[in-house]
Amino acid sequence: MKSNTNLIIAFLVIAVAVLAFVAYDRRNPIDKAGDSIREAGRDIKDAVEPRSPAEKIGDSVKDTVRDIKN
Numbered sequence: 046m047k048s049n050t051n052l053i054i055a056f057l058v059i060a061v062a063v064l065a066f067v068a069y070d071r072r073n074p075i076d077k078a079g080d081s082i083r084e085a086g087r088d089i090k091d092a093v094e095p096r097s098p099a100e101k102i103g104d105s106v107k108d109t110v111r112d113i114k115n
Contacts (some may be wrong), residue, residue, distance in 0.1 A: 082110075
């Protein structure tokens with residue numbers, strides 16, 4: 046019984062992840078272009094002045110929050 050519960054939970058987690066990815070992938074082309082431009086700017090900035098891993102994680106969290114709000 047315990048393994049069935051774990052299997053069901055794992056299936057639900059995977060299903061939610063797939064649905065989140067599909068929703069993220071079906072965004073407006075303008076939003077996708079904005080993300081690409083923002084990412085390119087960060088790559089250039091990192092080449093000039095590298096960020097710490099903590100700053101990179103902070104930027105990822107900010108991006109996630111912005112995506113959730115949109």
